[in-house]
Amino acid sequence: MNRGDQGDDVFLDVLDYENFLKLLGDCCGRTGWKIHSYVLMPNHFHLLMETPSGNLVAGMKWFMGAYTQGFNRRHGLHGHAFQGRYKAVLVQKEKGEYFETVSTYIHLNPARGHLLGKEGLGLEEYQWSSYPGYIGKGERPGWIAVDRVLGNLGWKDDGAGRMKYRQYMARRVGELKTRRGRKQYQQAWKPVRFGWFVGDGEFEQSLLKGVKRVVEKNRRESYSGAALVRHEEEKAERLIAESLKAMKLREGDLARLAMGAIEKGLMAWQIQAATTLSQRWIAERLSMGSPSNVGTYTRRAFSSKSRKAVDLRRRLME
Numbered sequence: 001m002n003r004g005d006q007g008d009d010v011f012l013d014v015l016d017y018e019n020f021l022k023l024l025g026d027c028c029g030r031t032g033w034k035i036h037s038y039v040l041m042p043n044h045f046h047l048l049m050e051t052p053s054g055n056l057v058a059g060m061k062w063f064m065g066a067y068t069q070g071f072n073r074r075h076g077l078h079g080h081a082f083q084g085r086y087k088a089v090l091v092q093k094e095k096g097e098y099f100e101t102v103s104t105y106i107h108l109n110p111a112r113g114h115l116l117g118k119e120g121l122g123l124e125e126y127q128w129s130s131y132p133g134y135i136g137k138g139e140r141p142g143w144i145a146v147d148r149v150l151g152n153l154g155w156k157d158d159g160a161g162r163m164k165y166r167q168y169m170a171r172r173v174g175e176l177k178t179r180r181g182r183k184q185y186q187q188a189w190k191p192v193r194f195g196w197f198v199g200d201g202e203f204e205q206s207l208l209k210g211v212k213r214v215v216e217k218n219r220r221e222s223y224s225g226a227a228l229v230r231h232e233e234e235k236a237e238r239l240i241a242e243s244l245k246a247m248k249l250r251e252g253d254l255a256r257l258a259m260g261a262i263e264k265g266l267m268a269w270q271i272q273a274a275t276t277l278s279q280r281w282i283a284e285r286l287s288m289g290s291p292s293n294v295g296t297y298t299r300r301a302f303s304s305k306s307r308k309a310v311d312l313r314r315r316l317m318e
């Protein structure tokens with residue numbers, strides 16, 4: 001997903017929408033991508049896609065660049081059309097309802113964005129979405145794959161399956177018009193809008209293992225955002241647990257000890273040396289007060305020649 005720079009529209013007329021879809025089809029031909037669902041809104045787009053060849057970065061670089069160049073050339077503009085790098089959320093497809101949940105979120109965007117008009121037109125009337133192709137209205141591009149979404153719902157890509165999907169989405173639109181329905185969907189869609197993955201705990205752990213392998217090979221730049229932060233937090237928690245054990249302390253002692261206690265300073269030093277976590281995270285986790293205190297307390301603990309400091313440093317190094 002990506003949106004216009006500073007929230008500006010990235011589709012100013014019909015030709016912009018058509019050019020985007022043509023380039024998306026070209027990109028699928030170049031990369032082997034499978035597009036399961038898409039929607040183009042005036043200032044942003046969503047794609048539910050698979051990259052069998054693991055070439056998302058290279059493909060998106062070409063795709064976003066090609067669209068931006070054409071958009072700027074048509075409208076006499078310069079610079080970025082989109083606000084930086086796209087956002088990519090990993091989706092569990094093997095089990096659970098995660099895949100169709102994301103597809104439903106995408107297909108409901110015109111309803112959520114109030115683009116169906118006061119007349120309450122159906123989703124099929126919004127042509128810049130994969131939804132009309134799902135229900136057999138109009139021509140479906142060859143690069144759209146509907147089998148997984150329909151199959152996860154228990155239907156086939158035939159007349160009966162398309163009718164059932166149309167009824168299914170009509171019910172979702174109706175639910176969005178109720179306060180209870182909106183609240184329910186806001187909760188269900190939170191991982192899509194604000195998270196870095198959509199799936200269960202087992203799926204998250206498998207992803208974190210992948211992040212760990214990448215980071216340990218000094219390819220940290222391959223990951224960013226919440227995925228890397230989550231990995232770094234797990235690493236820091238292991239260090240804290242090991243430090244507490246070495247210093248013969250318990251978790252509850254962190255709140256009891258003074259903000260500038262040598263024990264906390266040494267743990268903060270370890271976390272800073274091994275992770276990229278912020279001083280704010282360290283200060284909050286170790287009850288060290290203001291984030292600006294962390295550097296001072298860390299230096300004090302590391303350089304102190306007191307018997308206590310020397311003994312604690314020895315224990316941590318063993």
